[in-house]
Amino acid sequence: MKSIKITKHFICFLCLNLFFSILYANQYEEMSFSELECTIIHTEEHLNSIGRANSVMIIEQIIDISSKFNTQQEYYLKGYSYNILGKIHFLNEEYKKALKEYKIAELFIKELDGHSELIIDVNNNIALVYLEGFNKPARALKRIKHIYEDSKNLNNFYKHSLELNLANIYLKTRNYRKAYRLLNKCQKYFSQDSEHTSELLITYVSFGEYYKIHNNYNSAIRHFEEAASIAEKNKMFRQAMTIYKKYEELLVKIGRQDRAYAILKKYTKHHETALETEKLETNQFKEKLVVSNKNNSIQTQKAKQSQTVSIFTLSLLLLCLILFCFFIYNHRKTKVLGESLAIKNKELKISKEKSDRLAAVKTKFISTVSHELRTPLYGVVGLSSILMERIKDEENHKFIKLMKFSADHLLNLINDVLQVTKMESYEISLDKAPYNIRNLADDIKNSFEYQADKNGNTLHLNFDASIPNSLIGDQVRLSQIFINLISNANKFTKNGNIWLNFINPITIENKVKITFEIKDDGRGIPLDKQELIFDKFSQADSKDHTTGTGLGLNIVKKLVNLHGGDIQIESVPGEGSNFYFTISFEIDASNKENNQTSNVKDCIPLINEEEYTILIVEDNKINQIVTQNVLKTKGYKSQIADDGILAIEMVKNNTYDLILMDLNMPNMGGMEATKIIREFNTNIPIIALTASDTQETVQSILNPTSGFSDFMRKPYKNQEFFNKIEANLNIAMSKAS
Numbered sequence: 001m002k003s004i005k006i007t008k009h010f011i012c013f014l015c016l017n018l019f020f021s022i023l024y025a026n027q028y029e030e031m032s033f034s035e036l037e038c039t040i041i042h043t044e045e046h047l048n049s050i051g052r053a054n055s056v057m058i059i060e061q062i063i064d065i066s067s068k069f070n071t072q073q074e075y076y077l078k079g080y081s082y083n084i085l086g087k088i089h090f091l092n093e094e095y096k097k098a099l100k101e102y103k104i105a106e107l108f109i110k111e112l113d114g115h116s117e118l119i120i121d122v123n124n125n126i127a128l129v130y131l132e133g134f135n136k137p138a139r140a141l142k143r144i145k146h147i148y149e150d151s152k153n154l155n156n157f158y159k160h161s162l163e164l165n166l167a168n169i170y171l172k173t174r175n176y177r178k179a180y181r182l183l184n185k186c187q188k189y190f191s192q193d194s195e196h197t198s199e200l201l202i203t204y205v206s207f208g209e210y211y212k213i214h215n216n217y218n219s220a221i222r223h224f225e226e227a228a229s230i231a232e233k234n235k236m237f238r239q240a241m242t243i244y245k246k247y248e249e250l251l252v253k254i255g256r257q258d259r260a261y262a263i264l265k266k267y268t269k270h271h272e273t274a275l276e277t278e279k280l281e282t283n284q285f286k287e288k289l290v291v292s293n294k295n296n297s298i299q300t301q302k303a304k305q306s307q308t309v310s311i312f313t314l315s316l317l318l319l320c321l322i323l324f325c326f327f328i329y330n331h332r333k334t335k336v337l338g339e340s341l342a343i344k345n346k347e348l349k350i351s352k353e354k355s356d357r358l359a360a361v362k363t364k365f366i367s368t369v370s371h372e373l374r375t376p377l378y379g380v381v382g383l384s385s386i387l388m389e390r391i392k393d394e395e396n397h398k399f400i401k402l403m404k405f406s407a408d409h410l411l412n413l414i415n416d417v418l419q420v421t422k423m424e425s426y427e428i429s430l431d432k433a434p435y436n437i438r439n440l441a442d443d444i445k446n447s448f449e450y451q452a453d454k455n456g457n458t459l460h461l462n463f464d465a466s467i468p469n470s471l472i473g474d475q476v477r478l479s480q481i482f483i484n485l486i487s488n489a490n491k492f493t494k495n496g497n498i499w500l501n502f503i504n505p506i507t508i509e510n511k512v513k514i515t516f517e518i519k520d521d522g523r524g525i526p527l528d529k530q531e532l533i534f535d536k537f538s539q540a541d542s543k544d545h546t547t548g549t550g551l552g553l554n555i556v557k558k559l560v561n562l563h564g565g566d567i568q569i570e571s572v573p574g575e576g577s578n579f580y581f582t583i584s585f586e587i588d589a590s591n592k593e594n595n596q597t598s599n600v601k602d603c604i605p606l607i608n609e610e611e612y613t614i615l616i617v618e619d620n621k622i623n624q625i626v627t628q629n630v631l632k633t634k635g636y637k638s639q640i641a642d643d644g645i646l647a648i649e650m651v652k653n654n655t656y657d658l659i660l661m662d663l664n665m666p667n668m669g670g671m672e673a674t675k676i677i678r679e680f681n682t683n684i685p686i687i688a689l690t691a692s693d694t695q696e697t698v699q700s701i702l703n704p705t706s707g708f709s710d711f712m713r714k715p716y717k718n719q720e721f722f723n724k725i726e727a728n729l730n731i732a733m734s735k736a737s
Helices: 002-029 033-045 052-068 071-091 095-109 116-133 137-149 156-172 176-190 194-213 217-233 237-253 257-305 309-390 394-424 437-454 475-491 542-546 552-562 592-602 621-634 644-653 670-680 695-702 718-736
Strands: 433-436 458-463 470-473 497-508 511-520 568-572 576-587 613-617 637-641 658-662 686-690 710-713
Touching (some): 002 052, 033 052, 033 071, 052 071, 071 095, 095 116, 116 137, 116 156, 156 176, 176 194, 194 217, 194 237, 217 237, 237 257, 309 394, 437 458, 437 475, 475 497, 475 511, 475 552, 475 576, 552 576, 613 644, 621 637, 621 718, 637 644, 644 658, 644 670, 658 670, 670 686, 686 695, 695 710, 710 718
Parallel strands (some): 458 497, 613 637, 658 686, 686 710
Antiparallel strands (some): 433 470, 470 576, 497 511, 568 576
């Protein structure tokens, strides 16, 4: 009996709530599209005074009744409304809910024609959630850049508004050069028109933050004061509060407490003014709400008078019955659905744990493969190089040369596989350093002339004279692109021509776009294969299985994409192929590359290498022989330690000029041994030799606390090996002097 009473009370409560909700919603059902749009705008502008609960109720009712309009109007109202719901959740720091509402809004606005303002606002809001809610600046930047790059048809105001938001994200992601450039553009534009006061204020505040980060306190103070002046002049009290708070924190930081106190007083004054203004808006809204409630009451009374008691009672009983049936049905359905979801969640959790374990195993496997394959290859390549120097009779020299070629080819195949794996793990990033692109083009051409000549091919270089010589970028990754493409062209071209073209430069401010072409008149690629050749392990002809792994073009495509370009192909079977792409580079106005080149040329080479003794710390016997014999070719004396413990004792009891330290050894590895050596010897250069190529290993070596002076990956080229040794010995000598 008790449960039956509870059910009756529950049904009555539901009926009353439904009844009054219908009455409250009547005022919106009669509104036109433009009136509902104004209601949404008013709610957005007065979220604080209306309150969260009332704002949510208003917006949800508008969503419910928006379906009575045509499709475009319905999607616009729903997109706008869900965007407001996301803002409400964001203000209450409910970031997951906010992101969910923004994503729903995005689904609706994608179906709209026009309404670029709303599209920009939703994307900005999603970026803000990623940045401040989930601390994912990269995803926020991607979202803003996406809408910015697709905004070619926007007018100047919206374009500069996007650039202002993008600049603020660059500030938070420490990309200060790009932030400063965008802020300069925004300041010039927004200062031209008094209607852009709010945007100009944000620009000055962002400039203040920029100069504060770079310790240019006078400039920071000047921009904060300019922003505060604009806020006060336009009665933007909340904004003034924020500015004076940042200003006061800056003054305290630089030790100007007297001025900070005066600024704090201004902050308090504006805080009181803002509260009074918001209080006034709240009272006005309450008055409007009272009038609206009175109108609703009158309408309710008229509705009651127009209905007979019998019809109302019958309708109410029928509604109660329907609600009761619905409650029972929904309760059972919810219970079944809950059990199903629990099972699915458990399965997903198990799948995720399994996936994480597999990812960890994959990373460890790649690291192990890198080390275990490159270590013996180091011995094969090194010993074959030594034998080529020592054995000069023609027959044996030919066999040794073939052995070295096979070892180098195997090393290239291993490097291709590891390169693809690193790209899939997002371990590849571009360096930014000045270099001479003309010299790079000449070097690539010269390095391939012998290989091209073997196939009867002629390699041509066309370099546009208007291309700036000194650029900033990653010349190693750029070289990888050309090397793979030229090698591919030479492989499938016999007695023909190969062209390497650097053409069509377009210079805008401090950047230049260059189009690159690698053309040949070889056998060409069938049309049905042209879309597949960039896939992993894919080749244009099934007969090509002996010519490589099928990874070269996949690596090229990913490296071009990493540079911000997209590689294309034009090919006709029997007439040749043309691979082309366009990349944007930053121009090195200071010509730092030239300075660096001259410094290298002025470096004084070592004299009497036999006066230097090098300690080789290596557990692999073959590698010991290789390294010791390679050093002997230059006259260096050397000693060997089989592990880290023995190396520590030898450094304590002997004098060495340099240490070559392997990382993976029994008893004690190179990392631990180096840290112990640094406790009693901080001057001796220690170069890490590792066969591992993972990002984690490289970062550990480059960490200042590791104690290493430099590092090299095995196997290495002898000239590179001696350059490293010579450079570190020169540094040690200059410190000693």
